[in-house]
Every structure is written in C-alpha cells, then in structure tokens.
Amino acid sequence: MKCKIVFFDIDGTLVNEQKDIPQDTVEAIRELKASGVEPVVATGRAPYFIGPILEKLGIESYVCLNGGYVVYKGEPIYRFAIARDIMGKLVDKAEEHGHGLVYEGAEAYYANQETNTFMTDSVLSLKVNPPGYDPEFWQKEDVYQTFLHCEAQEETLYESLKDELTFIRWHECAMDVLPKGGSKAKGIEAMLNKLGYDASQAVAFGDGLNDKEMLEYVGFGIAMGNSHPDLLPYADYVTAHVDDSGIRRGLVKAELLPAKAVAAAHRGAGAV
Structure with missing residues (x-):
C-alpha cells in the first residue's frame, strides 16, 4: 500500500548531537510534504520541548511522551497517563x-x-x-x-x-x-486510526531504544546510522548517520523521494 505518513523521532534522528537540524533534513522534509506525504514527529520529548523543531520543519502533528500524548493538527486525540x-x-x-x-x-x-x-x-x-x-x-x-x-x-x-x-x-x-503497555507504537496506532490509515501505509525513523516498537509496527521501519546497536534488529533498513543525509537516504530507500536527490544533497546544520 502507498505510504501516506512518516513518523520521525527527534534526538539522533531529526537533530544531531549538537541538537541542530541538518539543513539537508530540513529540505528533505519540505520535499516530502510537497509530495503529499505527511511528516509527523514521534518522540519521547514532551510538547513544550519541541515547538521550535516543529516550526522549523513545518510539522503540525506529533506523538509525544513516548506515545502517551498525541496531537493531530492542534487537536489532542489520545492520552495514556500513568495511574x-x-x-x-x-x-x-x-x-x-x-x-x-x-x-x-x-x-x-x-x-x-x-x-x-x-x-x-x-x-x-x-x-x-x-x-x-x-x-x-x-x-x-x-x-x-x-x-x-x-x-x-x-x-x-x-x-x-x-x-x-x-x-x-x-x-x-x-x-x-x-x-506499562505505553510506547510510540501505541500513539502512532491512535493517529492512524483517526486518519483511517493502515500501519502498512506508514514509515518511521528512529535511533534509540524507545523506537523498537514503532519500527516494528509500521510498514517500513528505518534505523539511523548512528542508532543504538540494539535497535538495528527491529529495522527494515539502516540508513546513514543523521549528519550524512540519513533522513534523505532513508526516504529514497522507502521510495518517497527520488534517488537523484541524494547526490545533490549537501551537508550543514540549522540551529533549532
């Protein structure tokens, strides 16, 4: 089934160790949106930690707090608090x-x-x-x-x-x-249900131990080249480092951006 939506972790995925977003990642997300595929953040961070990142990338929706709080275009659609x-x-x-x-x-x-x-x-x-x-x-x-x-x-x-x-x-x-039972995958499931999408129509990028469930859950799970080694068995594909066009290369592998774009990509970072 054709991909409709892509979920991106933040730390080590959209941003590097300096907490900057590589310029090529900014451009890749822009091109993804222009193609009609929706980018969504899926992070362990809380909503009040991610405003500048959402703004810079033009992303409107997010799965926060490791799946515990989900917002689609300004509307909270799922909550899973600790009892x-x-x-x-x-x-x-x-x-x-x-x-x-x-x-x-x-x-x-x-x-x-x-x-x-x-x-x-x-x-x-x-x-x-x-x-x-x-x-x-x-x-x-x-x-x-x-x-x-x-x-x-x-x-x-x-x-x-x-x-x-x-x-x-x-x-x-x-x-x-x-x-117990909380994960990014659960938050993603809630968003997909709202949109009427199947998990097979979703792609996800991550690099950490809290990304295992979501990479397994979606149709195509991509681990960054700088990922924790224990995440790699859960991925369908391992892309390049966050600072080496990892996002763009993963989107190309998922057939969401044209292959020729990788050769034209340039490195650099934009402060969050």
Whole structure:
C-alpha cells in the first residue's frame, strides 16, 4: 500500500548531537510534504520541548511522551497517563533511594528535588529549560512520563515495579518511565486510526531504544546510522548517520523521494 505518513523521532534522528537540524533534513522534509506525504514527529520529548523543531520543519502533528500524548493538527486525540496509585509506588521507591524524579504533564514538568546533579546533566543535554519544583505535581495533574535519575547498576532497585511500569534508559543518568503497555507504537496506532490509515501505509525513523516498537509496527521501519546497536534488529533498513543525509537516504530507500536527490544533497546544520 502507498505510504501516506512518516513518523520521525527527534534526538539522533531529526537533530544531531549538537541538537541542530541538518539543513539537508530540513529540505528533505519540505520535499516530502510537497509530495503529499505527511511528516509527523514521534518522540519521547514532551510538547513544550519541541515547538521550535516543529516550526522549523513545518510539522503540525506529533506523538509525544513516548506515545502517551498525541496531537493531530492542534487537536489532542489520545492520552495514556500513568495511574496515580502506580505513580505513588514509584515516588515512594525513589524517595527510599534518594533518586530524583521529574514528572511530565501535557503542559508543564516539575521535579521532586530542588537540586540534583543527575537531573541537571540529563535534562540540560536536551537543551531545554529546567523543570520547576513541585514534589506534589503528580497528585494534582496527569503524568504521562517520568524521568527517573539513577545509574544503570541501580535499575534493579525498581524490579518490583516492572509489571506496572516500563523503564527505558536514554541517558547514563536517566531513564524514561512509562505506563506499562505505553510506547510510540501505541500513539502512532491512535493517529492512524483517526486518519483511517493502515500501519502498512506508514514509515518511521528512529535511533534509540524507545523506537523498537514503532519500527516494528509500521510498514517500513528505518534505523539511523548512528542508532543504538540494539535497535538495528527491529529495522527494515539502516540508513546513514543523521549528519550524512540519513533522513534523505532513508526516504529514497522507502521510495518517497527520488534517488537523484541524494547526490545533490549537501551537508550543514540549522540551529533549532
């Protein structure tokens, strides 16, 4: 079936390590839109982290918070928050071990600690504003995802919660914590259902461990050349590095852009 829609991860996919969008990626997305195929962001980031990226690329719709919050052209169409009683268990466990949490709502995010080195290192690596401080935020608002700040060897401390929550490491100091069953694939499914598209009509690009489900789910899953090695078995195709026309080359492989465009592509970056 002909591709109707393409989902793009952000970090390591649309933006490079410097959090810049390569100019060739900007042009490739523009050409994709002109061909009548809709680009959509599918990211672990929250909505308030992605405005400049959406604007620069002219993208109107997104799957955010690892599938927990989905917006199509300004309209929220799907929400999957962490149940409050389960959040309470995570909060208690993190407090027991002195680990920092950041609660991500649909419109704002807040930390349970005023200062935390791990939190500073991980959150600022995204080049976004730091969270506010409100340890009780999770009791007042829906939380779709939580950052848990701990080292890899400490993950076993949360083993008892793995039947109710999904933990995905994205930084040496931090993990995403999602409701069990949550994933980018679930958010993508919600958007496809709204549009009346089949998964076979979708393509997705990603590079991280939180992209496994969506690359498996869509008709053609593309891993970036700079992907985590454990993602590669889930991809139908491995394209080039984000800074080496990886997006364009993947779109050419998916037969969504003409092959001759790759030769004409030029490298460079545009600040987000």
